[in-house]
Every structure is written in structure tokens, then in C-alpha cells.
Amino acid sequence: MYEHGQTDLTPPFQGDFHHFILELGPSLTSAQPRLHSKLALFPNHQFGEMCTKKRLTCLLLSMVLATLEINAVQANGHKQKFGDGCSKNKKCDFTKWLRCEDGKCVCFQNNKEGRVNLYYDPVSERCVGRSGTNCSQKFYPFDDEDTHHFHMRGTTTNHWRYGNGSLRCGANAFCDYDGSSSTHICNCRKNYYETENGRCHKLKGHGDSCTSSNECDPDVFLHCESGECKCAKDEHLFDSNSNKCVVSAGRPCDTRVNRLDKRVVDDCTSEAFCETVGLPNVCRCNMGTQIHSDRTCQNGFGQHCDHDHPCGDSKLSCRSKVCQCKSPLHMKYDEATGQCVGIASGPCVFNDTSELAIQCTRNAECITSKRGLFSECRCKDGFLQTIDGDCVKVHGSDCEIDSECDTVAPLACINAHCECPDILLRYDPKTRRCRGIVGSRCNLQEDSCVEHATCNKFQDVVGGSIGRCLCNRGYQETLNRTCSN
Structure with missing residues (x-):
């Protein structure tokens, strides 16, 4: 039973009608200005009095107004996309950084409040910042019906949250802190470069x-x-x-x-x-x-090697975990060239500059055999082969150090020429040896005297292997201290 015309329906609000509209939910918040214009004809006290006397009528009226307003909000909530036509009634989606220009939705461009230079990204369906664009959180679009420009929001520059409406950088770019201007700028990511139009390409x-x-x-x-x-x-x-x-x-x-x-x-x-x-x-x-010979750095001769760290030169082999010349009987390591070379009488590859080529030791050249079956290293003219396969200078050649001269004789570099190391020695080209002249000390166990002379033991010396060179029987000493018959 209802008293005084009232129903048992209780309105979902207490107080004036404006408060009721706000209690309907966030969806009506944006409709509040238009509701105010409609309710201006009814002062608050009249609505309060009406809703006190006639609750059912008030509730129905409220529902009608709310429905109409929700429909208006939903109709207005559809925003135009990039490239769509626009007008005052057909607004561009400003949360995607679009503005209406010449009747079409386009991206924001430069603005006096900061550099905003955007382009449309079809993947994210929004306008994004080109390289160099200010991407600070404080730049935020605002739905201004007259200008559709963006406004400053807040003062915080340390946190950059890509929420709805905030500016994002374009593809392959990120929002980077610019210490010189104390702001954030869109910069291309690592391994990308900025094009003339501000895009970031690999x-x-x-x-x-x-x-x-x-x-x-x-x-x-x-x-x-x-x-x-x-x-x-x-x-x-x-x-x-x-x-x-x-x-x-x-x-x-x-x-x-x-x-x-x-x-x-x-x-x-x-x-x-x-x-x-x-x-x-x-x-x-x-x-x-x-x-290495190609001027790279590799595991070379004498360096440690194993399965994971092989020798870098094709002429080397890993033997007992040490890089060595792969043909030790016919090759040697040349420190001057940094590679293994063919010794005198050793193999070589003629006129080949490939990695597999075997070059000859210094002062030697690659000679092909008469039948053309193989090639070998031979000492050049003016040089002689040593027992180690080196090519050294002959007696009388110009020199700088002893090692350049024949070590078999042996010769020494004296006064810039390869000579016998003692003035009582004479060079014998037939035997390629420096031999003692008559009267010089000699080794009893070696054939070390000049021709037609032998090493005789000292008569007054007991033991030892040192003697004196004397002419053989039937030969006499000459003025140059050799022996002649």
C-alpha cells in the first residue's frame, strides 16, 4: 500500500538531481555540461522537491535523460581516423595525435610549444614521432574544438609512460634522454640510421x-x-x-x-x-x-696450438701442441718474412702467389728441373749453400755481419768483406775452406793446412790436439808461406 501517492521504488540517489547523474557512472562525466544546460530550467530545489513527492516520476525522468545522454556520448565517441573527413561534428581522434586540417584528419606538425613532427604508422594506427621529436610525457594532445593543438601536461620528465594519448616514437626508434636540453627525444635504435624524413632504417x-x-x-x-x-x-x-x-x-x-x-x-x-x-x-x-705473411695476426711458428686453436698458416702443422713447419727436413722458419720457406735443395712452388705456395729461403730462387718434373730452391750466383740449407755469400763479397758470409769456410765479415777470420789463414776455393799457412797452429784431427802441408804435433808438447802446419816431404816453403815442389 502506497502512502501519499508514493511507490515502494527507492531512487538510487539521495539529494539533488545533479548528484544522481554523476552517480550513474564515468560514462556520463563527459555529458555533464549538456545535462547542466538541460537542467538549468529546473533549479535544484525544484528537483529535490519533485523527487521527494513523486519518486517514481523522478526516477523515470532520470532514466530517460540518462539514456538520451548515453546515446549522445556514444554517438560522439566515434572519432575519425587518419585520412578520414572531419568537421566540428566529426572530430579526429586526438588520442592518436590526429587533428583536423582542411577537412581531413592528419598528424600534428610543429608547434610553438615544442617540436612535434609526426607521421602516421599504419601498424599501430596512430601518429608517431620522427627521429628528433620531443617525446616527453608532458606533451599530451587535448581535445580543443577550435585548435586541436596539444597542451602541456604536468612537469615530470623522469617517467615516460606510453598510456592512451601519450606520444610514441616511430618504428625502430626509442624515447631517449637528451642531457643537453633536459628532455626526451626520439632517437634511432642501435644499428639504425635517420633518413631525411626522420624515419629510422637499418x-x-x-x-x-x-x-x-x-x-x-x-x-x-x-x-x-x-x-x-x-x-x-x-x-x-x-x-x-x-x-x-x-x-x-x-x-x-x-x-x-x-x-x-x-x-x-x-x-x-x-x-x-x-x-x-x-x-x-x-x-x-x-x-x-x-x-702472418698477409699481415694478419695468427698462431704462428712456435706458438701453442690445439684442436680449437689451429695454426694459422697452411705451411704449418700442429705437432705436440706447437706450430711447426709441416716439412721440417726441407723447410725452415724465416723470421724476416714470418713464414716457413724452402731451404736450398728443398721443394718450392714456381711462380705461385697463392696461400699454398712455398717460397725459397733468402738468396735462393725456385728452379724447375730440366725434365720439368719438380722444382727446387737453388742459391743464386755469388752465394753458396750451407749444411742447414741457407744461401750465404762467397769469399770477398760485401757484407755487414758474419752471418751473411759462408759458415762452412768459415768466413767472417772483416772490413765489410767476407774473409777468413785470421791473417794466418788462406781461403782455398777448391775445398771452400780457410786453411792455415806454413807455421800456423792447426788441429791434428782436421785437414786444416794449405795444400801440400799437414798438421804436425809439437815435439815439446805432451798430449793435446794442437800442432803446426809444415810442408810435406818433397815440398818447400814459399815466400807467401805455402808449399811448392
Whole structure:
């Protein structure tokens, strides 16, 4: 039973009608201005009085108004997308950083409040920042019916949350802190470069086509030359293992700081480093490696080797975990060239510059046999072969040190010429030996005297192997202290 015309329906609100509308939910919040305009005809006290006397009528009226307003909000909630036509009644989706310009939804452009230079990304279906665009959280679009410009929001610049409406950077870019301006800027990610229109494209590698050096990867020392990414210097070679341009060992080198991770990098070949002590900087091989014939740094002769660390030269073999010449009876290691070479009378590969070629030792040349069946190293004219397979200078040749002269005689470098090491010795070209003249000391166990002379034991010396060179019976000593009949 209802009293005084009231129902048992209790309205879901207490107080004035405005409060009731707000209690209907967040969806009506944006409708509040238009509700105010409709309710202006009914002062608050009249609604309160009406709802006190006629609750059912008030409730029905409230539901009608709310339904109408929800429909209006939903109709207005459909925003125009990029490229769609727009007007005052057909608004662009400002949360996607769109604005109405010349009757079409386009991206925000530069604004006096900060650099905003955007482009439309069809993947995320929103406008995103080009490289160099201010991406700070404080820049936020605001639905201004007159300008559709963005407004400043807040002052915090330390937290960057990509919530609905906040500016995002374009593909392959990120929001990076710019210390010089104390703000955040869209920058291309590592291994990407900025194009003329502010997009971020992947850096190009060796051999890729290009129009400017900005497109080529600077961290591997590439630049654009003749429309192609190449090594930046003539002495640089591209190393496919390290995927960068490198300078050979012993050549001048550079160091630089990597653009993003700030590592110090150099352009030396693998297993080498840029030594910065002294000028100019030079690529030095790491400890345990040495300069190879191609001026790279590899496990060389005498270095440790194993299954995981093989010898770097094809002429070397890993024997007892040590790199040695693979043909030790016919090859030797030449420190001057840094490789194993064929000794005199040893094998060689004639007129071959490949990695498999076997070069001859110093002062020797590769000669093909008369029948052309094989080639061997032979000493050049003016040089003689030693028992070790070296080619040394003959008696009377110009020299600088003893090792250049014949070690069989043996000869020494005296007054810049290869001579016998003692003035009482005479060089015998027939036997290729330095022999003692008559009266000189000699070795009883060797044939060390000049021709027609022998080493005789001292009569007053007991024991020992030292004697004196005397002419044989039937020969007499000459003025030059040789023996003649």
C-alpha cells in the first residue's frame, strides 16, 4: 500500500538531481555540461522537491535523460581516423595525435610549444614521432574544438609512460634522454640510421648500395663510395669473420667510441689491438700470436696450438701442441718474412702467389728441373749453400755481419768483406775452406793446412790436439808461406 501517492521504488540517489547523474557512472562525466544546460530550467530545489513527492516520476525522468545522454556520448565517441573527413561534428581522434586540417584528419606538425613532427604508422594506427621529436610525457594532445593543438601536461620528465594519448616514437626508434636540453627525444635504435624524413632504417653493410655515408655502418668503419658501402680507407680490408673493415698488423690504426654502448672500438685485424703509445697508433698482434705473411695476426711458428686453436698458416702443422713447419727436413722458419720457406735443395712452388705456395729461403730462387718434373730452391750466383740449407755469400763479397758470409769456410765479415777470420789463414776455393799457412797452429784431427802441408804435433808438447802446419816431404816453403815442389 502506497502512502501519499508514493511507490515502494527507492531512487538510487539521495539529494539533488545533479548528484544522481554523476552517480550513474564515468560514462556520463563527459555529458555533464549538456545535462547542466538541460537542467538549468529546473533549479535544484525544484528537483529535490519533485523527487521527494513523486519518486517514481523522478526516477523515470532520470532514466530517460540518462539514456538520451548515453546515446549522445556514444554517438560522439566515434572519432575519425587518419585520412578520414572531419568537421566540428566529426572530430579526429586526438588520442592518436590526429587533428583536423582542411577537412581531413592528419598528424600534428610543429608547434610553438615544442617540436612535434609526426607521421602516421599504419601498424599501430596512430601518429608517431620522427627521429628528433620531443617525446616527453608532458606533451599530451587535448581535445580543443577550435585548435586541436596539444597542451602541456604536468612537469615530470623522469617517467615516460606510453598510456592512451601519450606520444610514441616511430618504428625502430626509442624515447631517449637528451642531457643537453633536459628532455626526451626520439632517437634511432642501435644499428639504425635517420633518413631525411626522420624515419629510422637499418644501417647498411659492406657492399650494400647507398647514397650517403650516413646510411653505412660507422661502427664497422664503412662509408659510401661510388654508391656502395665500402671500407673507409685504402689500407682497410673487410674481414668477414668480424664483419668489419680492419687494418692489417703493423699499419696505422684508429680508435673511436661506439655510438650507443660507448665501447671503445678500433679497426685492427682480428687478434690485434690499436697500440696508442706513441705516434702514430699502430695495430699490434695480441700476445701468443704473430704477424702472418698477409699481415694478419695468427698462431704462428712456435706458438701453442690445439684442436680449437689451429695454426694459422697452411705451411704449418700442429705437432705436440706447437706450430711447426709441416716439412721440417726441407723447410725452415724465416723470421724476416714470418713464414716457413724452402731451404736450398728443398721443394718450392714456381711462380705461385697463392696461400699454398712455398717460397725459397733468402738468396735462393725456385728452379724447375730440366725434365720439368719438380722444382727446387737453388742459391743464386755469388752465394753458396750451407749444411742447414741457407744461401750465404762467397769469399770477398760485401757484407755487414758474419752471418751473411759462408759458415762452412768459415768466413767472417772483416772490413765489410767476407774473409777468413785470421791473417794466418788462406781461403782455398777448391775445398771452400780457410786453411792455415806454413807455421800456423792447426788441429791434428782436421785437414786444416794449405795444400801440400799437414798438421804436425809439437815435439815439446805432451798430449793435446794442437800442432803446426809444415810442408810435406818433397815440398818447400814459399815466400807467401805455402808449399811448392
